[in-house]
Every structure is written in structure tokens, then in C-alpha cells.
Amino acid sequence: GFLAMVIAAIILILFLKKKRQFAAGAIITIFLALALIISLNLASQSGADKSGANNLINRVKSIFDLRSGSNKIRLYYWQAASQEIANASWQRLILGNGPETLDSVFVKYYRPEWGIYEKINTYPDRAHNLILDIILTYGLAGLLALLLFFGYLFYSAGKYLLSQNKLTQDDWLIAALLIALVGYFVNNIFSFSLTVAYLYLYLYAALIWLLVNQLEGERQFSLSLSLFSKIVIWTALLTVGWLFIYYQNVNIWLADFYYIKVKRAEVRADCQAIFTNLEKVVDYNPASTFYKEHFIKHYLNCFSTLPNQEDQIVLQDNVIAQANSIGSREYQYNTWLNIAHAKALFGFSLNADYYQSAEADYQRLIAINPYLTLAYKDLGRMKLWQKNYNQAIVYFKQALKVAPPLDHVALNEQHRQQIINEIVALDELLGMSYAGKQDFEQAQEYYYSALKLDPSYLPLYKKIADIYYQQNQLDKAIFFNQRGLMLNPGDYKWHLALALLYREKNNLLEAEKYLDQALRLAPESEALKKYEQELNN
CATH class of the missing domain: 1.20.5 (Single alpha-helices involved in coiled-coils or other helix-helix interfaces)
Known part of the structure; x- marks a missing residue:
């Protein structure tokens, strides 16, 4: 945007100074320079020097780098927007989809490679391009209206400025406002505006119109009205x-x-x-659909904290009421996902009849886009709750299959960690599914795979230890509980687990040592006091 403003200022000043040949030469030179920079950047090797001495050079190069970073993800968004426009019905093409609806458009086009350049499982609600956004939202009719409005504004302002023999202070203000609008429009070819930017846009347009169409005099009139x-x-x-x-x-x-x-x-x-x-x-x-969706999400997060079933039923009724208050045309991918999760949770805790409806919602989400891991993971978790381990494994493996690759050359550390978090969660769920089947070898394989990616993830140590305990390998169970204790010595549950394991090995001295440490951390725990009495007896 700033670069466009500088270029526009140079060209406009040359025109206003009646040096049109220089202006034309400047335009040609600028476009040739931009073409050369882009060509050289595309031809260069991707392993550019990232050292501090070259920060400015790398920043300039990144503006024109179409193979990585934000530029690459914009190309994916533009490709998706273009595909949607090409496939649109004539009604959609003319009138668009309406405001604040584009996330339902872009969710269909998400692919695993998007997660390399953006957070995994995310998709935009804007095309990051003014023209594409206008066509998708308001159709060709909206684009035509915009072009006519601002085209006439620029035409009127340009005609006015070129007709002036000597530019006044107001004329230079018009020129400055026009330059600002050029910067705005060029910036929005690669981005989008929020409410504050729109206020400035139409304020600038209004000022240009007033300055170009100044009235020489004022007309006054009076209107006689009664007091009533x-x-x-x-x-x-x-x-x-x-x-x-x-x-x-x-x-x-x-x-x-x-x-x-x-x-x-x-x-x-x-x-x-x-x-x-x-x-x-x-x-x-x-x-507000936004608040209704977050009402459902926050209530579900608190569901497990409710002490009795009566309170859970009240929460269920509130969630269902909010879900029903959302109009069918306002349902978006995340709306369906939250409602499906609610039904699955209610099926697990209150009424198994909810499971069937939840599965239908999850299958609807998979049909919308089979490349997002979200629906597979949640549906697999629901199958895990139903103890349908084979189906759970199918869905978790499908989620792993569509996860972005960790070895992609363009993957930065932030996005890599986000992908790791998703894979670790899926590996853990697969381990739980195989453990439910009593297939301990496969369970351990997935737990170890997750642990390799995230050695600090504490629940894995407990799950691996429990697998070894079920196989009566007490020494290995002790080892992994000790690893968990090393990472989180403030949690008394690790001390308690070790005390129980040593007691089972008839090593009462070690059992008492770990129990004493647990009691120091949680002196009010009735369970620990009871176990202490049993150990002393």
C-alpha cells in the first residue's frame, strides 16, 4: 500500500506539473522494475540468507516471494475464490453470497498444504483480495456499483485537477486524498479492510467530492413549523x-x-x-450467531464440572435452546462441529440416543471437506466413548492421513508445532483405542510415536506406564512414572502411583518414601490418608 502511494504520488505530481512524457516514462520504468524484481526473485534459490545483515534485503524479497509465507497462502485463497466464482450459478455470480458468509465458501477448499503456510485446520472468511471479496459477497452487480462509484469519483477529481492553471492548497489536498485512495485499493488487492478503514475510505471520498464540487455561494431557505x-x-x-x-x-x-x-x-x-x-x-x-456458538462451546467445556445429572440436564436444555435459535442459513462449519460435539457429549453422559444424530452431523462435516482433521478426530473420540474401537481407529487414521507433512521445506517452526500438537493428540487417541482392544503392542507404538514428537507431554508417560502395569511389567511401569515425576514433581499423583507400584513389589520402604512425599504435597487428601493406614497395617 505504501509503495503504491509513493508511485502514485510521483506520477500524479508529474501530470499536475504538465510533464506528461516524464509521467509516462516513470510508469513504464516502474512496471519494468517490478517485473524484473519478481522475475529475479522467482528464479532465486529458496535458501536465502536469513542473517541480520540481510534483514532488509530479505524483507524486500519476501514482498515478491510467491512460493512461501503469506504470499503463498494468499495464492491458495485466490485460487479457491476463483474456483468458487467459476462454479457459481448465475444468481450467485450476479448477487453474491451476502455479507459475512465467506467462511462457508472457503471451508470447502481447505487442503492439507494450507496448514504449511497457515495454522492447521483454518480457513479464511475473506479472499484477501478486494475484487474477489466483492464478487463473492455482492456479486458482479456489487463490483459494478463499486467501480462506477469510485471510477466517477477519480474521473471527476482528475478532470478538475487537470483543468486548473494554478493549483491551490485545496487542490493539493485533493491530490493527496487521491493518492491515499490508490494506496488503499492496492493494499486491499492483497488484504481486506475492517470497519475503521471503511470509515476513512468514505470520509476521504466525501472530502474529495466536496472539494471538487465547492459551491460558490450558499442557498438559504426557511421552513415554518408550528410548535406542535x-x-x-x-x-x-x-x-x-x-x-x-x-x-x-x-x-x-x-x-x-x-x-x-x-x-x-x-x-x-x-x-x-x-x-x-x-x-x-x-x-x-x-x-449474534458468534455469541450463540461460543455459548454452546463454553457450556460444553464446563459440562464435566457439574456435580449431578440434574444440573447436566439443565445445561443440555440451554445448549439445545441456543442451537435451535440459530437460523439454518447461519449454520457454518464450526456451528455444526460444536453442535455435533454437544450431541456426542450428551450421548456419552445422558442419553445414548444422541449418538445417531451426532454421527449424522459429523458425516455432514466430512462431506463438506474431507481434508480437515477436526470431524474425524471428534467422531473417532465419540466411537471411543461407545467402545467401538475399530471404527475409532479408522477415523483417527484418516485424520492422520490428511494432516500436513512435517518435513515440508516451507514449514516454519510455529506451524510445525501446531501440526505436531494435532498429530500427538491423534497418536494418543489411537493408543487409547488399541489399549481398549487389549492390543497393547499397537497402543505402545502410537504412544511412543507421540512421545517422540513431544517428550514433555505428561499424559503419555502415565498411559505408557499403565500399559506396562497391565502387562505386569512393574519395573517399566515404575520407570515411566518416575519420568513423569521428574517433569512434574509438584503433582502428588506421580508419588502416589510410585508408592502403589513399590507396594505391589513388596518394597515397603520405597512405598513409604513416596507416600510421605505425596502427603506433603496433598496433606488434606482422604485417599492418601486411607492408603497410609493400609500401608502401616
Whole structure:
């Protein structure tokens, strides 16, 4: 955007100074230079010097590097947008999909290679290109309207400036505003705007129009109204204004305020505060699909903390009510995913009849895009809850199959770690599935595979130790519990596990040592006190 503004400023100044030949030469030179830079960059080797001395050079090169980073993922987004436009019906092509709907478009086009250049399992809700965004959202009709509006604005401003023999201060302001708009539009060929940018865009457009069409004089007129008419008009204006401000500003602000409280309560793991504040959020902004979806997500995260089934049923009813309040046209991929997860959880804890509906929702998600790991992982977990281990294994392996490769040359450390986290989770679930089948050899294979990728992931040490315990290999079970203890010495459960294992080996001295350490960490634990009595007896 900034580079475009500089180029536009040079060309416009040359034109305004009546040096059009120089302006034409500048345009040709600039385009040739850009073409040369892009060509050289594409021809260069990918292993560029990343040293500090070359930071500026590498930054400039990265602007034109189409093979990696944000530029590469933009090309994927543009390719997906172009494919959607090419396959659109004539109605969609003319009128578009409507505002805030493009995540439902792009989710269909996600591929594993996207996870190399962006976070795994993520897809955009914008094309990162103004033209493509306009066509997808408002259709060719919307694009035509935009081009006519700003085309006429630029034409009027340019015609006005070129007609002036001597440029005034206002004329230079018009030129500066035009340059800013050029920078805005070029920037949005590679990005998108938020509300604040739109405010500036139309403010600049309004200023250009006013400066170009300044009236030489002012026309005044008077309108005679009775006192009653004035009271009615002012009352109506104030009422409408107050209602608009309250419902479109105050209520939304209050919903945001209470949602911030929800997020803070989430950090504290305070589910009661989450429930209380979420109720206020949806009361203040009941039309927001975003808040309804997050209502469902937060409630489900707190489901396991509820002490009795009656409370769980109340939570179930609240979640189902929120899900039903979301219009069918507002359902997006994450909406279906959250609702499917809710049904699976309710099937596990309350009523197994929910499982069938949950599976139908998961299959719908897989049909939307079979390259996302999310639905496979959740459906596999549901099968694990149902003790259908063979089906669980099928879905977890399918998720692994579509995970991005860890050895890709363009993969940066952040995205690599995100992929590792997903693979570790899937390996752990596969280990649990094989353990459920009593196939301990396969279970250990997946646990070790996960541990190789993430040696600090504590639950794996416990699961491996438990497998060895079930095989009566107590020494290996002790070894992996000790490894877990080394990584997390503040958790009394590791000490307790070792105490139990040493007791089973009839090594009471070691058992008492670890039990004493556990009691120091959790002196109020009734289970530890009971075990101490048993050990002493």
C-alpha cells in the first residue's frame, strides 16, 4: 500500500506539473522494475540468507516471494475464490453470497498444504483480495456499483485537477486524498479492510467530492413549523436515535463487556462465572450467531464440572435452546462441529440416543471437506466413548492421513508445532483405542510415536506406564512414572502411583518414601490418608 502511494504520488505530481512524457516514462520504468524484481526473485534459490545483515534485503524479497509465507497462502485463497466464482450459478455470480458468509465458501477448499503456510485446520472468511471479496459477497452487480462509484469519483477529481492553471492548497489536498485512495485499493488487492478503514475510505471520498464540487455561494431557505410539529419531529428523532444507539451500540458494548468477563472466568476455570456472564451476553445481543456458538462451546467445556445429572440436564436444555435459535442459513462449519460435539457429549453422559444424530452431523462435516482433521478426530473420540474401537481407529487414521507433512521445506517452526500438537493428540487417541482392544503392542507404538514428537507431554508417560502395569511389567511401569515425576514433581499423583507400584513389589520402604512425599504435597487428601493406614497395617 505504501509503495503504491509513493508511485502514485510521483506520477500524479508529474501530470499536475504538465510533464506528461516524464509521467509516462516513470510508469513504464516502474512496471519494468517490478517485473524484473519478481522475475529475479522467482528464479532465486529458496535458501536465502536469513542473517541480520540481510534483514532488509530479505524483507524486500519476501514482498515478491510467491512460493512461501503469506504470499503463498494468499495464492491458495485466490485460487479457491476463483474456483468458487467459476462454479457459481448465475444468481450467485450476479448477487453474491451476502455479507459475512465467506467462511462457508472457503471451508470447502481447505487442503492439507494450507496448514504449511497457515495454522492447521483454518480457513479464511475473506479472499484477501478486494475484487474477489466483492464478487463473492455482492456479486458482479456489487463490483459494478463499486467501480462506477469510485471510477466517477477519480474521473471527476482528475478532470478538475487537470483543468486548473494554478493549483491551490485545496487542490493539493485533493491530490493527496487521491493518492491515499490508490494506496488503499492496492493494499486491499492483497488484504481486506475492517470497519475503521471503511470509515476513512468514505470520509476521504466525501472530502474529495466536496472539494471538487465547492459551491460558490450558499442557498438559504426557511421552513415554518408550528410548535406542535416541532415537538413531534424532535420527539420522533430523539426516540429513534435513542433506540438505535441503545440497541446497536449500548447493547452490543454490554454484550462485549460481559463476554470479556467470560474469557477471564475461563482462565480461572470458574464455570459459575462463565454461566452467569454468558446469560447476560446472549440477553444483550440475542441476534449474534458468534455469541450463540461460543455459548454452546463454553457450556460444553464446563459440562464435566457439574456435580449431578440434574444440573447436566439443565445445561443440555440451554445448549439445545441456543442451537435451535440459530437460523439454518447461519449454520457454518464450526456451528455444526460444536453442535455435533454437544450431541456426542450428551450421548456419552445422558442419553445414548444422541449418538445417531451426532454421527449424522459429523458425516455432514466430512462431506463438506474431507481434508480437515477436526470431524474425524471428534467422531473417532465419540466411537471411543461407545467402545467401538475399530471404527475409532479408522477415523483417527484418516485424520492422520490428511494432516500436513512435517518435513515440508516451507514449514516454519510455529506451524510445525501446531501440526505436531494435532498429530500427538491423534497418536494418543489411537493408543487409547488399541489399549481398549487389549492390543497393547499397537497402543505402545502410537504412544511412543507421540512421545517422540513431544517428550514433555505428561499424559503419555502415565498411559505408557499403565500399559506396562497391565502387562505386569512393574519395573517399566515404575520407570515411566518416575519420568513423569521428574517433569512434574509438584503433582502428588506421580508419588502416589510410585508408592502403589513399590507396594505391589513388596518394597515397603520405597512405598513409604513416596507416600510421605505425596502427603506433603496433598496433606488434606482422604485417599492418601486411607492408603497410609493400609500401608502401616
